[in-house]
Structure formats: structure tokens, C-alpha cells
Amino acid sequence: MDSYEGTATLEWWANRSTCLGRFRVQVAVRAAGDTWPSETTLESLLAAEDRKSFDFLMQLDPHFTLRYDDASTVLVKVVEAGIEGRLMLTAAEEDTAEPTGTRHAPRQ
Numbered sequence: 287m288d289s290y291e292g293t294a295t296l297e298w299w300a301n302r303s304t305c306l307g308r309f310r311v312q313v314a315v316r317a318a319g320d321t322w323p324s325e326t327t328l329e330s331l332l333a334a335e336d337r338k339s340f341d342f343l344m345q346l347d348p349h350f351t352l353r354y355d356d357a358s359t360v361l362v363k364v365v366e367a368g369i370e371g372r373l374m375l376t377a378a379e380e381d382t383a384e385p386t387g388t389r390h391a392p393r394q
Contacts, residue, residue: 296350328371
């Protein structure tokens, strides 16, 4: 795969059975040598209550599950890019010991 463009959902899982937040995003990923830079934006600007939820979850732990429309997932670290709605995602290193704050979506 050299690139991907489409929609996905950022999910914040408290544990394997409780998802505390879902946010639709537009994702564009392109291969650039050994790196895969991504351009990600929230699908729509968040309402005030949703914004508070997103900010709260980011403060707790900026790791989200990125779920593509085909149900495949990857754990990512989310950083706001300074422009409303724009996000920077990087693949999170998964640790088999699951340190506090690292959550995973339930297996499908």
C-alpha cells in the first residue's frame, strides 16, 4: 500500500468493553520512504460538549484506537496540530504488558 485516503473513527477505550468516545475523521496517509506521514482532520467541527469530551480524553491519555471502515485498527497517539480540527497521528508502540493508560479495542 502506497497511500490511503478515506474516513475512519478515533475511539478512546477505557478498557476492552467500554468505549468513552468516538470521533469521525478524514485520513490521508502517503508513503514517503520509511515514513508514513498522515494528514488527519475531524470530519466536522466538534460541538461544545463533544469538544469538552475530546479535550478531557486527550488529557487523560492521547492514545486512541484508529478504526478504519473495513474494521481494521491501529493504536495511535493523537496530537492536535494547532489548527482547529487538524490532528497529527503517530503509531503507538504496543506493549504486551499494557501499561496504565494504554487501551485496546476489543478483538473482533
